[in-house]
């Protein structure tokens with residue numbers, strides 16, 4: 518008996534790296550898995566059906582159920598076709614793991630329009646397009662069943678680059694920060710349909726990190742020791758978020774690596790520098806600069822906008 522018996526999952530970019538491990542684990546837990554991968558190079562060039570097909574073969578060899586699909590999830594039609602294919606093949610959709618990604622690093626002053634557009638498209642639009650079609654399906658399912666909670670799951674993939682900002686990755690950091698915010702929006706919008714949305718920010722040894730100077734050596738597996746950079750370390754947290762046991766976990770971001778699942782919290786109030794019932798003058802702000810950066814007591818909350 519698997520924890521995901523009877524569930525249908527899509528994992529994008531599952532032909533290698535972190536997505537492969539996620540697809541394998543979801544299948545091992547009983548889910549029927551659509552393994553999506555366009556089979557591009559690290560920077561997004563080219564296509565190759567073999568990575569997705571070989572993961573499907575690995576899953577089948579272990580007794581699981583999987584099909585391969587090669588659509589580019591960063592296009593509207595590709596995302597629509599991917600969601601439709603899973604539903605046609607397996608009869609429904611329960612779990613969407615948005616994982617596909619590329620890197621095209623450059624400092625802001627050197628970044629080309631193409632480098633910016635490609636990374637924003639694959640990550641931000643890719644996550645949104647897939648979520649758009651999956652959420653549309655779940656909303657219809659709920660409406661057709663007298664407003665029943667359908668129990669869908671979205672697990673997005675962000676990055677600490679998006680949470681903290683990384684020099685040389687304005688495109689990637691912006692896309693991942695956007696996905697982190699979008700995860701909260703998805704959680705709020707889909708709550709009434711019983712659909713959760715969460716995100717993982719992995720750290721792992723894949724071809725994405727192997728290009729970072731020094732990373733290959735730093736992340737190398739050490740014989741006889743727990744391999745904390747193994748990309749498969751991410752999958753159990755995704756499996757947990759996909760399970761019925763995580764029905765009450767939504768809008769959360771977890772940094773995941775090695776033996777860790779760090780629960781993260783985003784922007785929070787640091788100081789309320791209040792001018793009273795009037796607006797600040799620039800001179801007062803200059804004079805009060807030190808006070809502006811004085812932290813407020815722990816537990817203070819910023820008033821919400823109320824709309």
Ligand SMILES: NC(=O)c1ccc[n+]([C@@H]2O[C@H](COP(=O)([O-])OP(=O)(O)OC[C@H]3O[C@@H](n4cnc5c(N)ncnc54)[C@H](O)[C@@H]3O)[C@@H](O)[C@H]2O)c1
Nearest residue numbers: 530534535555556557589590616617618676720721723725
């Ligand atoms: N490896 C890390 O340490 C790390 C850190 C932070 C975030 N991430 C994120 O984890 C995710 C997986 O990265 P990885 O390290 O396994 O990289 P990877 O390059 O090994 O795998 C990414 C896969 O996505 C596929 N892909 C790319 N564009 C696609 C598209 N448009 N449609 C369908 N498939 C597409 C690629 O063919 C590739 O197989 C990415 O979103 C990445 O940004 C990874």
